[in-house]
Amino acid sequence: MNNMPLAYGLAMILFAVGLYGVVCKKNAVKIIISLLIMENAVNLFILLIGYRKDGIAPVMVKGQEASEFASMAVDPLAQAIVITSIVIGLSIVALMIAIAIRLYDRYKTFDTSKMKDLKG
Amino acid sequence: MIELILFFKIIAAIIAIESKNLLSAIVSLGAVGFALAIIMVFLNAPDVAIVQVLVEVVLLVILVRATLHRDLTDLKGKREFFVKVFGIVAVGAFFLGIAWGLISLPVFGSFPETAVSVAVPSEWYLAHGLRQTGISNIVTAVLLDYRAYDTLGEVTVLFSAILGAVVILRKKR
Numbered sequence: 001m002n003n004m005p006l007a008y009g010l011a012m013i014l015f016a017v018g019l020y021g022v023v024c025k026k027n028a029v030k031i032i033i034s035l036l037i038m039e040n041a042v043n044l045f046i047l048l049i050g051y052r053k054d055g056i057a058p059v060m061v062k063g064q065e066a067s068e069f070a071s072m073a074v075d076p077l078a079q080a081i082v083i084t085s086i087v088i089g090l091s092i093v094a095l096m097i098a099i100a101i102r103l104y105d106r107y108k109t110f111d112t113s114k115m116k117d118l119k120g
Numbered sequence: 121m122i123e124l125i126l127f128f129k130i131i132a133a134i135i136a137i138e139s140k141n142l143l144s145a146i147v148s149l150g151a152v153g154f155a156l157a158i159i160m161v162f163l164n165a166p167d168v169a170i171v172q173v174l175v176e177v178v179l180l181v182i183l184v185r186a187t188l189h190r191d192l193t194d195l196k197g198k199r200e201f202f203v204k205v206f207g208i209v210a211v212g213a214f215f216l217g218i219a220w221g222l223i224s225l226p227v228f229g230s231f232p233e234t235a236v237s238v239a240v241p242s243e244w245y246l247a248h249g250l251r252q253t254g255i256s257n258i259v260t261a262v263l264l265d266y267r268a269y270d271t272l273g274e275v276t277v278l279f280s281a282i283l284g285a286v287v288i289l290r291k292k293r
Contacts, residue, residue: 006123008222010127020211027142049225066248066251076262078242079259083168
């Protein structure tokens with residue numbers, strides 16, 4: 001177990017906190033908040049995977065050798081993917097909040113256990 | 121340093137989930153997101169940190185708009201006992217599986233060895249990015265040149281999600 005880094009484990013604890021909220025909470029807004037916490041944790045984990053100790057940001061400055069830069073910079077691919085993921089997460093939240101507002105207008109509550117129209 | 125901010129994030133997340141007031145839960149979620157932006161600065165990812173701060177502000181505005189004039193009190197009834205036990209068991213099983221997987225990962229901070237098959241394109245971008253695209257910021261080069269179709273798909277998802285939100289929230293005549 002001594003091989004497991006603390007930062008990875010803490011990111012996964014954050015994910016587990018979000019998972020607990022999604023499974024055990026009744027309030028629709030609380031469920032959305034828990035999903036956002038899970039998304040945060042996954043983005044952070046991808047960035048941690050691409051980190052290089054004592055590295056530099058993947059932005060070249062003037063007069064820098066390409067080979068020296070390539071041996072020092074952190075992973076640019078993980079950062080590009082995380083930017084995409086963050087922006088998509090925002091649009092998904094807008095959609096989820098729109099559905100939650102609609103449900104509130106209809107049932108006058110955010111309580112998911114009171115929304116029984118489709119219950120079999 | 122990163123671990124310290126991560127502890128702060130976990131505490132803020134627990135407050136966000138267990139708080140009785142929806143508005144304070146949203147503010148705690150903002151603390152989680154801005155702490156992530158600070159961690160990104162420590163991880164040498166300035167572009168991602170800028171995007172994270174921007175998105176977090178818009179997201180808090182959306183969430184506060186959704187809950188401000190609605191019921192701000194917590195729901196009285198508790199979940200059934202079985203659901204709570206099932207939730208804790210599911211989280212525990214997940215965490216055991218994750219711990220088993222994390223042991224086989226390389227040490228934190230050793231980027232080229234982290235994932236052998238995945239790290240090959242990253243190193244290619246770093247070594248040839250400036251010569252092939254003429255962009256000194258390699259993240260932007262990946263986003264808008266090497267993987268431009270990915271960005272096109274992202275914009276498509278963004279467009280359709282916002283379209284769906286507008287359709288759901290339209291006024292009934």
